[in-house]
Amino acid sequence: MKILFWGTPAYAVPSLNALVAAGHGLVGVVTQPDRRRGRGGALQPSAVKARALELATELGQEIPVFTPERIRREPHTQAALAALGADLSVVVAFGQLLPAEVLAQPAYGCWNGHGSLLPRWRGAAPIQWSLIEGDSETGVGIMAMELGLDSGPVLLERSLAIGLLENAGQLAERLSGLTAELLLEALPLIEAAGPGPQQERLTRLGLQPQPSEGLTLARLLNKDDYLVDWQQSALAIHRRVMGLYPGAHCQWRGKRLKLLATEPLVQRLAAQLSGEAAALSERSWPKAEPGSVLERVKGVGLVLATGGCPLLLRTAQLEGKAPARGNELLQQLS
Numbered sequence: 001m002k003i004l005f006w007g008t009p010a011y012a013v014p015s016l017n018a019l020v021a022a023g024h025g026l027v028g029v030v031t032q033p034d035r036r037r038g039r040g041g042a043l044q045p046s047a048v049k050a051r052a053l054e055l056a057t058e059l060g061q062e063i064p065v066f067t068p069e070r071i072r073r074e075p076h077t078q079a080a081l082a083a084l085g086a087d088l089s090v091v092v093a094f095g096q097l098l099p100a101e102v103l104a105q106p107a108y109g110c111w112n113g114h115g116s117l118l119p120r121w122r123g124a125a126p127i128q129w130s131l132i133e134g135d136s137e138t139g140v141g142i143m144a145m146e147l148g149l150d151s152g153p154v155l156l157e158r159s160l161a162i163g164l165l166e167n168a169g170q171l172a173e174r175l176s177g178l179t180a181e182l183l184l185e186a187l188p189l190i191e192a193a194g195p196g197p198q199q200e201r202l203t204r205l206g207l208q209p210q211p212s213e214g215l216t217l218a219r220l221l222n223k224d225d226y227l228v229d230w231q232q233s234a235l236a237i238h239r240r241v242m243g244l245y246p247g248a249h250c251q252w253r254g255k256r257l258k259l260l261a262t263e264p265l266v267q268r269l270a271a272q273l274s275g276e277a278a279a280l281s282e283r284s285w286p287k288a289e290p291g292s293v294l295e296r297v298k299g300v301g302l303v304l305a306t307g308g309c310p311l312l313l314r315t316a317q318l319e320g321k322a323p324a325r326g327n328e329l330l331q332q333l334s
Helices: 010-021 047-059 075-082 126-132 168-193 198-205 234-243 267-272 275-281 326-332
Strands: 002-007 025-030 035-037 042-044 088-092 110-114 137-144 154-161 249-252 255-264 293-297 301-304 311-318
Touching: 002 010, 002 047, 010 025, 010 047, 010 088, 010 168, 025 047, 088 168, 110 168, 126 137, 126 168, 126 234, 137 168, 137 198, 154 168, 168 198, 234 255, 234 311, 267 275, 275 311, 301 326, 311 326
Parallel strands: 002 025, 002 088, 088 110
Antiparallel strands: 035 042, 110 137, 137 154, 249 255, 255 311, 293 301, 301 311
16 A cells, blocks of 8 residues: 655654565655754754655655644645545654644545553653553554544554563663554555545444543653652652653752663562662661662662652763763762
C-alpha cells in the first residue's frame, strides 16, 4: 500500500524504517518544522525528517517531506497531501492533532501507533507519565484515528512490564521497536478490511470504542514538573527522575544538578535494586533534612534524605560538567 508517514522524534524512526523495509510505498513524510537546538541554536531537522532524507538517497527516489507549523491551519498543505494519493496514513508521535479534512483523505484511514495501553495515558507524554505514576506495565496500541485525542478504537495492542530502574529513554526504545512490529502486523488486517467510509471499515475489522473506565490524560510537561521536591518519598522522587530522564534536577550549592540515575532505598523493593542499593536499603538510617547528604558511599554515590526512605544518587550532571557516577560523582559534589 501507498503510505503517508507522520512522525517527529527518534521514537518514530523504527516504524518508518520497518514500513520501508517491508516494501510499502512511501509517498511522503510529514513532520514538525526544523527547530533550534544545541548550544549554537542552529536549526536542526527532526529525527524523522533526517531519516526521510537519508532514505531518499538510499532508495534513489524522491520522498516529499512536509513540515507544517499547524496542519489544521494550512489548507494548501492539506491539498498537497491529498494529491499524493496515499492509501493510508501512519502516525507515530507526530505532535499535532489531525483535522477532519486530513483524516478523511486516505481510503484505508489514518492509523496511530500510540505508546500506552489505551485509554490510560491519552495525550502527549504517555511514557513519562507511566513512569512518574509508577505503572507496573505499559504497551503499544494501533488505533484508528478520529477527531478526539487518542480516543479511537484499538486494532492491536501489546503490553510489556516496566522495570523499577528503567528510565524514559530506555522504555521509549523498547516501545518504539514494539510499535514498529505491531504496525507491520496491523497493515495486512487493515488492507484486508478494504477501503471505504470509516465506520464501515471499523465494523469489518470488528473494532469497538475504547472503554471509558481507566481513562487518564498524559498532559504536556512543564518546567515545574522537572524540579525535584525532596519532601516527597524516595520512590516518588525516583519515579520522577526515571520518567523525566534526563531532565529532573535540583539545586546543589547554587548550581543546577541533573539527577540521571537513582535508586530508592526501600527494603520491600530490595529484589529489584542493584546489589549495592539492596544492601543499603537494609540499614537503619537517621532522620535528616530532606535533600541533605546522609552518606557518601565510595565507588557508588550519595545517599540523600527524602520525606521517607533515603535515595541513592548514582549518576548526575552538575551544571557545566559532564555526567558523572561513582567516585567521579563524589569528587564533583564534595
